[in-house]
Amino acid sequence: MKFNQPLIPPKFDDPKQTERKGRMLLSLQELDVARDVVDIKFVSKNGEDTDKLEYYLSIEEWTENNLKLFVNFTNPGAVSNG
Secondary structure, three states, X not given: OOOOOOOOOOOEOOOOOOOOOXXXXXXXXXXXXXXXXXXXXXXXXXXXXXXXXXXXXXXXXXXXXXXXXXXXXXXXXXXXXX
8 A cells, every 4th residue: 555644664672672661563473463553444345345345454565655466365366256
């Protein structure tokens, strides 16, 4: 995704550092993307109900200029039908 202003990516903790400054992430895999970052609404071109689509989201890249998401559908055939 592209945005019209710079993003603020999360700061990651250095696992080798002994002194912590609050809670920081070790990696993007610690995020529950659908809960913590984005809410995605799928729309079908043929009007089929998309509420039953099951998927998992992960972040592949998060910089000031780009947010790259990976959407893994549990049943990709259901997506390609609509």
